[in-house]
Amino acid sequence: MLLLDYGNLLIESLLKDRFAPGATPTSIDQISGEFDNTSFHISTPESKSKILISLAIKCYPELVKYGAEEVLQREYGSLIVQPESGYDFSVGVDLEQLPESEEEKTDLIRRISLMKRNALAAPFEQAFDEFASLQEQARQYTSESAPQGVREGGEVRAIHYREEEAIYIKASHDRVTVIFSTIFREETDRVYGKVFLQEFVDARKRGVQNAPQVLARDDPPLELQGIPGIKAGKGEVTYVTFVLFPRHLTPQRRAEVISHIETFRDYFHYHIKASKAYIHSRMRRRTADFLQVLRRARPEAEEKERKTASGRTFTVKG
Amino acid sequence: MAPQTPAVVMDNGTGYTKLGFAGNDSPSFVFPTAIATKGPAAGAGGSGSGRPAVGQKPSFLTGGAGPGGHLSAKRGTEDLDFFIGDEALGAAAGPGYGLHYPIRHGQIENWDQMERFWSNSIFKYLRVEPEDHYFLLTEPPLNPPENRENTAEIMFESFNCAGLYIAVQAVLALAASWTSSKVQDRSLTGTVIDSGEGVTHVIPVAEGYVIGSSIKSIPIAGRDITYFVQSLLRDRGEPDSSLKTAERIKEEFCYVCPDIVKEFARFDREADDRFKHYEVQQPGGRSVTVDVGYERFLAPEIFFNPEIYSSDFLTPLPTIVDTVIQTSPIDVRRGLYKNIVLSGGSTLYKDFGRRLQRDIRHLVDARIKASEARAGNQAKSGGLDVQVITHRRQRHGPWFGGSLLGQTPEFRSYCHTKAEYDEIGPSIVRRFALLGGPGST
Numbered sequence: 001m002l003l004l005d006y007g008n009l010l011i012e013s014l015l016k017d018r019f020a021p022g023a024t025p026t027s028i029d030q031i032s033g034e035f036d037n038t039s040f041h042i043s044t045p046e047s048k049s050k051i052l053i054s055l056a057i058k059c060y061p062e063l064v065k066y067g068a069e070e071v072l073q074r075e076y077g078s079l080i081v082q083p084e085s086g087y088d089f090s091v092g093v094d095l096e097q098l099p100e101s102e103e104e105k106t107d108l109i110r111r112i113s114l115m116k117r118n119a120l121a122a123p124f125e126q127a128f129d130e131f132a133s134l135q136e137q138a139r140q141y142t143s144e145s146a147p148q149g150v151r152e153g154g155e156v157r158a159i160h161y162r163e164e165e166a167i168y169i170k171a172s173h174d175r176v177t178v179i180f181s182t183i184f185r186e187e188t189d190r191v192y193g194k195v196f197l198q199e200f201v202d203a204r205k206r207g208v209q210n211a212p213q214v215l216a217r218d219d220p221p222l223e224l225q226g227i228p229g230i231k232a233g234k235g236e237v238t239y240v241t242f243v244l245f246p247r248h249l250t251p252q253r254r255a256e257v258i259s260h261i262e263t264f265r266d267y268f269h270y271h272i273k274a275s276k277a278y279i280h281s282r283m284r285r286r287t288a289d290f291l292q293v294l295r296r297a298r299p300e301a302e303e304k305e306r307k308t309a310s311g312r313t314f315t316v317k318g
Numbered sequence: 319m320a321p322q323t324p325a326v327v328m329d330n331g332t333g334y335t336k337l338g339f340a341g342n343d344s345p346s347f348v349f350p351t352a353i354a355t356k357g358p359a360a361g362a363g364g365s366g367s368g369r370p371a372v373g374q375k376p377s378f379l380t381g382g383a384g385p386g387g388h389l390s391a392k393r394g395t396e397d398l399d400f401f402i403g404d405e406a407l408g409a410a411a412g413p414g415y416g417l418h419y420p421i422r423h424g425q426i427e428n429w430d431q432m433e434r435f436w437s438n439s440i441f442k443y444l445r446v447e448p449e450d451h452y453f454l455l456t457e458p459p460l461n462p463p464e465n466r467e468n469t470a471e472i473m474f475e476s477f478n479c480a481g482l483y484i485a486v487q488a489v490l491a492l493a494a495s496w497t498s499s500k501v502q503d504r505s506l507t508g509t510v511i512d513s514g515e516g517v518t519h520v521i522p523v524a525e526g527y528v529i530g531s532s533i534k535s536i537p538i539a540g541r542d543i544t545y546f547v548q549s550l551l552r553d554r555g556e557p558d559s560s561l562k563t564a565e566r567i568k569e570e571f572c573y574v575c576p577d578i579v580k581e582f583a584r585f586d587r588e589a590d591d592r593f594k595h596y597e598v599q600q601p602g603g604r605s606v607t608v609d610v611g612y613e614r615f616l617a618p619e620i621f622f623n624p625e626i627y628s629s630d631f632l633t634p635l636p637t638i639v640d641t642v643i644q645t646s647p648i649d650v651r652r653g654l655y656k657n658i659v660l661s662g663g664s665t666l667y668k669d670f671g672r673r674l675q676r677d678i679r680h681l682v683d684a685r686i687k688a689s690e691a692r693a694g695n696q697a698k699s700g701g702l703d704v705q706v707i708t709h710r711r712q713r714h715g716p717w718f719g720g721s722l723l724g725q726t727p728e729f730r731s732y733c734h735t736k737a738e739y740d741e742i743g744p745s746i747v748r749r750f751a752l753l754g755g756p757g758s759t
């Protein structure tokens with residue numbers, strides 16, 4: 001697995017199971033975690049044929065500020081129900097009122113499994129829209145005459161989606177900048193992370209022309225100056241900046257780009273861990289090889305001189 | 319780290335892996351403990367000899383193409399090119415991939431494969447950041463301490479998991495039986511019969527501690543029963559006698575009878591009722607019908623009369639259970655007889671527990687009679703209570719027990735944390751405080 005999937009596999013497989021023709025409704029009661037302090041509760045509180053899927057996400061109030069409710073309304077419309085207590089957002093699926101066609105069913109399953117992705121997509125969508133309008137405005141000016149707002153771009157949207165890590169999104173008239181702040185729990189991870197990030201940074205040099213520009217540094221980039229909670233100067237936090245250019249922001253590409261970039265942090269940490277696993281397997285193999293060498297190096301039983309009864313030595317004639 | 323993240327509970331068995339979150343009443347994922355990697359399969363029967371293909375470079379040097387990248391096609395990412403679980407079976411059916419089972423007889427044999435299996439379990443299936451969660455893993459009885467250390471090394475060094483507890487499957491299985499109405503006191507004393515895919519263990523546990531010297535294992539478990547069903551299907555020349563069909567028939571139709579001779583007679587008498595049919599959908603859309611006959615009761619009978627299947631292992635399960643208890647310290651024997659708990663997929667046959675209880679009772683009663691006779695019938699013993707517990711959570715017993723204990727408020731304090739591991743090293747996991755033992759709720 002190179003890329004992480006965007007949807008939640010548990011929701012997907014549970015719903016697929018229940019949506020199958022001839023499936024008998026059974027009660028469900030499962031909690032499930034997800035990346036980034038997200039949790040789900042999938043249950044059948046009322047009757048076996050009514051499945052309730054609830055999402056709790058740490059930064060939900062921030063997401064709401066950036067338009068999450070509209071995005072979720074658009075995606076889930078009539079499925080939305082009163083949020084279950086302890087959760088931020090719930091949808092209900094009635095197995096007796098499923099869409100007819102297989103395609104629609106598959107689409108519904110997929111959509112529900114993407115609940116976290118969609119909630120988190122809101123600030124990105126907002127920023128992408130802002131970019132479009134700034135771009136529109138900028139067309140009317142030369143770069144000098146543009147008013148302050150257009151030249152500098154919009155405000156920075158901050159999403160504190162993990163305890164110590166955040167995503168910052170800023171739209172300008174010619175780009176959208178997405179900055180991840182991330183922390184490594186371990187020195188080893190930091191080293192792996194460095195190498196890994198270098199690959200991102202270099203991707204464009206190596207001919208991946210379409211890749212967004214990536215910068216990685218240990219102090220807050222310019223865009224984040226003056227944002228509350230950001231410590232100036234070099235520190236523990238690594239800032240990874242993605243610059244999305246207009247070609248990434250077209251309506252056709254936008255959904256995919258958002259899905260992709262949302263999973264960046266987890267993708268990044270997944271690969272660091274997978275790399276460690278890989279190095280471990282090399283080390284195990286090395287050890288096994290060394291052990292084999294050692295075994296081979298054991299001195300063979302030396303051939304003793306053989307003598308006849310009278311004391312003469314045997315010689316082997318060729 | 320958010321204080322509320324549920325603990326991750328993973329029970330990796332020889333045949334199936336159960337994955338999920340503490341607090342749930344069933345695992346979120348159950349799939350074969352299999353991994354498909356590039357290259358040919360390990361030789362059949364070989365003991366974990368298959369080494370995964372290892373590329374020249376780790377994939378962080380190659381997979382980092384980022385959005386829209388095509389670099390991955392140019393540079394090797396072999397170490398990430400693998401599948402686990404049902405997807406592994408699918409991939410191995412096609413060309414290019416070999417199928418491996420990293421666990422044999424309950425113990426991890428191939429650490430490279432297991433590490434990748436876990437990586438995928440965590441990131442693809444559970445979708446959690448291991449740094450945010452405590453993990454509860456299970457181990458078979460008599461697991462060598464080195465295996466624990468290897469496990470800890472992977473969990474803490476590769477995955478940086480926040481905390482780790484490794485529990486013995488049998489102890490968890492006892493905890494799982496607390497849901498049964500027959501169990502009055504939540505004690506961790508009892509005899510666990512854990513029969514899954516690879517081995518059957520009979521494990522005496524006294525107050526949460528496994529009595530290692532008395533454990534016995536039996537080389538008959540789910541896989542053997544499947545083979546036995548398959549051989550019967552083959553002998554009769556059924557139109558489909560694949561392993562998969564044999565397994566389905568085993569799981570759907572088999573039961574334990576009180577007496578085979580009578581059962582044969584009953585089949586002849588009530589043929590219509592006893593003989594069944596099983597429809598198999600073959601690839602290509604054809605469907606064939608397989609007759610299901612005497613294997614219904616003969617297959618699980620090999621627990622009670624092993625000679626019908628094997629010529630080198632001949633001791634019936636009830637006798638083994640009795641021996642295990644008799645070789646345990648005398649002061650716990652009463653508790654061991656009173657609480658014989660079933661666990662694992664291969665104990666699910668209908669009436670398995672009932673037959674076991676009857677047979678063990680016979681053995682015990684016969685012994686008591688004999689000793690009374692020897693004593694000249696002077697003293698009458700009060701008898702011994704033999705009780706076999708069949709319960710609803712038996713199938714995933716160890717997982718469910720883990721889920722129960724993993725959700726308790728004190729669970730985290732029983733774990734070793736990443737910080738402790740960093741300070742002391744892998745040997746820290748040689749000991750764990752007893753979870754769910756006396757004193758805790």
Ligand SMILES: Nc1ncnc2c1ncn2[C@@H]1O[C@H](COP(=O)(O)OP(=O)(O)OP(=O)(O)O)[C@@H](O)[C@H]1O
Pocket residue numbers: 330331332333334335423424512513514515516517518539540541565568569570661662663664665666667713
């Ligand atoms: N209803 C059933 N009746 C009989 N056998 C069953 C049933 N359901 C599952 N099994 C068998 O149980 C076995 C799997 O059990 P389980 O998941 O407990 O094993 P495991 O934990 O993978 O292996 P082990 O404990 O030996 O390491 C398989 O052989 C399967 O065919």
Ligand SMILES: [Mg+2]
Pocket residue numbers: 330331332487514662716
């Ligand atoms: Mg097991």
